[in-house]
Amino acid sequence: xxxxxxxxxxxxxxxxxxxxxxxxxxxxxxxxxxxxxxxxxxxxxxxxxxxxxxxxxxxxxxxxxxxxxxxxxxxxxxxxxxxxxxxxxxxxxxxxxxxxxxxxxxxxxxxxxxxxxxxxxxxxxxxxxxxxxxxxxxxxxxxxxxxxxxxxxxxxxxxxxxxxxxxxxxxxxxxxxxxxxxxxxxxxxxxxxxxxxxxxxxxxxxxxxxxxxxxxxxxxxxxxxxxxxxxxxxxxxxxxxxxxxxxxxxxxxxxxxxxxxxxxxxxxxxxxxxxxxxxxxxxxxxxxxxxxxxxxxxxxxxxxxxxxxxxxxxxxxxxxxxxxxxxxxxxxxxxxxxxxxxxxxxxxxxxxxxxxxxxxxxxxxxxxxxxxxxxxxxxxxxxxxxxxxxxxxxxxxxxxxxxxxxxxxxxxxxxxxxxxxxxxxxxxxxxxxxxxxxxxxxxxxxxxxxxxxxxxxxxxxxxxxxxxxxxxxxxxxxxxxxxxxxxxxxxxxxxxxxxxxxxxxx
Numbered sequence: 164x165x166x167x168x169x170x171x172x173x174x175x176x177x178x179x180x181x182x183x184x185x186x187x188x189x190x191x192x193x194x195x196x197x198x199x200x201x202x203x204x205x206x207x208x209x210x211x212x213x214x215x216x217x218x219x220x221x222x223x224x225x226x227x228x229x230x231x232x233x234x235x236x237x238x239x240x241x242x243x244x245x246x247x248x249x250x251x252x253x254x255x256x257x258x259x260x261x262x263x264x265x266x267x268x269x270x271x272x273x274x275x276x277x278x279x280x281x282x283x284x285x286x287x288x289x290x291x292x293x294x295x296x297x298x299x300x301x302x303x304x305x306x307x308x309x310x311x312x313x314x315x316x317x318x319x320x321x322x323x324x325x326x327x328x329x330x331x332x333x334x335x336x337x338x339x340x341x342x343x344x345x346x347x348x349x350x351x352x353x354x355x356x357x358x359x360x361x362x363x364x365x366x367x368x369x370x371x372x373x374x375x376x377x378x379x380x381x382x383x384x385x386x387x388x389x390x391x392x393x394x395x396x397x398x399x400x401x402x403x404x405x406x407x408x409x410x411x412x413x414x415x416x417x418x419x420x421x422x423x424x425x426x427x428x429x430x431x432x433x434x435x436x437x438x439x440x441x442x443x444x445x446x447x448x449x450x451x452x453x454x455x456x457x458x459x460x461x462x463x464x465x466x467x468x469x470x471x472x473x474x475x476x477x478x479x480x481x482x483x484x485x486x487x488x489x490x491x492x493x494x495x496x497x498x499x500x501x502x503x504x505x506x507x508x509x510x511x512x513x514x515x516x517x518x519x520x521x522x523x524x525x526x527x528x529x530x531x532x533x534x535x536x537x538x539x540x541x542x543x544x545x546x547x548x549x550x551x552x553x554x555x556x557x558x559x560x561x562x563x564x565x566x567x568x569x570x571x572x573x574x575x576x577x578x579x580x581x582x583x584x585x586x587x588x589x590x591x592x593x594x595x596x597x598x599x600x601x602x603x604x605x606x607x608x609x610x611x612x613x614x615x616x617x618x619x620x621x622x623x624x625x626x627x628x629x630x631x632x633x634x635x636x637x638x639x640x641x642x643x644x645x646x647x648x649x650x651x652x653x654x655x656x657x658x659x660x661x662x663x664x665x666x667x668x669x
Contacts, residue, residue, distance in 0.1 A: 168421050170437075171425055172531075173419070174434070177413070180287075189412070191282040200241075213418075214243055222258060223251050251524065256551065259548075283411060320556060328632035338607040343651065365509065367382045369519075376513065388405075400646075409523065413529065414525070415529045438562070439472065439568045440473035441560070444585045451622065452593060459499050480547045480562075486527070488551060492555055530548050538565050545564045547560060547562050601626070601666060606620060631657060633666040636665065653669075655668035655669050
């Protein structure tokens with residue numbers, strides 16, 4: 164491959180609008196178009212060159228009510244007459260997957276100038292619904308579109324028994340992972356809660372200094388862990404301030420091209436940022452099939468592969484952004500990458516999804532845009548950004564720098580190789596209708612909006628080694644005990660009726 168086809172990010176833009184806009188003019192399409200224009204201005208790319216983009220990819224929207232063909236709508240608004248249009252499919256790693264698709268297209272000379280963008284306007288939509296003025300975004304385009312980057316939809320991350328027992332709700336599943344991790348660390352409930360507070364406080368301190376953050380505020384550990392009128396319990400051990408903030412108005416965009424094209428367009432090389440290493444892979448797809456909880460073989464393999472491609476070690480990384488939809492995602496990624504708990508390097512450049520904002524599938528577009536800016540301010544330094552889809556299911560890692568790469572492996576390496584390695588790991592069999600003696604592996608307790616425990620959920624194993632999900636009896640005293648004491652390892656009996664499973668402890 165000729166060196167002139169080395170892909171490079173030349174522009175990055177972000178939009179955060181904390182006030183609700185009118186539905187007309189405040190749609191995700193409008194936010195995406197604005198972010199693309201900002202990315203073009205960032206790279207000092209003229210309107211003439213921007214309109215020559217030949218590929219536009221947008222992340223799939225959570226709030227697409229009344230939007231027909233979102234990428235086509237963005238292309239229409241930006242007058243991109245030559246752009247082929249594509250939508251990503253669902254998952255938090257999609258901005259990374261979109262970027263990798265762009266790198267490969269440019270390296271293979273099948274695209275010259277690629278625009279990547281995504282947005283959410285859930286805050287505006289929420290306020291419009293409250294005032295009963297929301298009737299859809301009313302945007303459409305008749306442009307033809309390419310096949311989605313992935314066919315995944317919002318409900319494809321879980322099987323039937325997982326859906327039945329709440330394991331298709333991130334706010335339920337991630338607390339279960341957290342409790343398993345606490346068990347793995349050997350901590351008490353109180354000690355682990357304090358650790359979570361300190362961890363998330365570190366993230367919020369970064370958000371406090373990020374003008375793009377939704378909450379530009381440093382929350383103390385106590386403000387993060389203590390229940391209050393503004394910080395209710397969601398699912399044990401998580402409060403609201405430990406959950407990704409979805410109700411934002413945010414957009415981000417990247418412009419990617421080749422070195423040759425960047426020179427021809429007159430883009431200053433000080434704006435160029437390269438991807439030195441990239442990998443992605445899924446842990447066993449269903450939560451109930453995971454090898455164990457509190458670990459991730461896929462993160463370890465993906466991280467190692469991306470670092471090897473870049474020719475660096477984890478100790479060489481100057482800046483991180485570890486995907487942070489919930490505290491356990493940060494901790495497991497940190498552990499799997501070999502970052503010590505007491506490492507002084509910040510784990511985010513944005514402030515994380517609970518504080519900087521979690522705009523649906525598009526957070527990584529923001530973390531990459533922020534990393535681009537940080538690396539430009541520190542030429543020659545190295546950054547690592549990770550992504551996470553569904554329930555710590557699919558993982559991605561990108562190693563970036565302003566330095567040109569020694570090779571183009573990030574664009575050309577077969578990304579399926581990591582998956583083949585992960586797939587060789589042990590995979591317990593799922594039993595949708597379990598019966599008999601069983602042991603709890605992990606659990607959570609869900610709360611109602613009045614901060615009262617409402618439902619216990621467990622993941623367990625039968626004596627035959629098969630995995631199951633089940634509810635516990637809704638006994639208030641039992642639910643209270645589950646939030647004060649470790650319920651992992653508890654034995655009892657599981658029964659199934661009409662596909663709904665119930666685990667009763669001894």
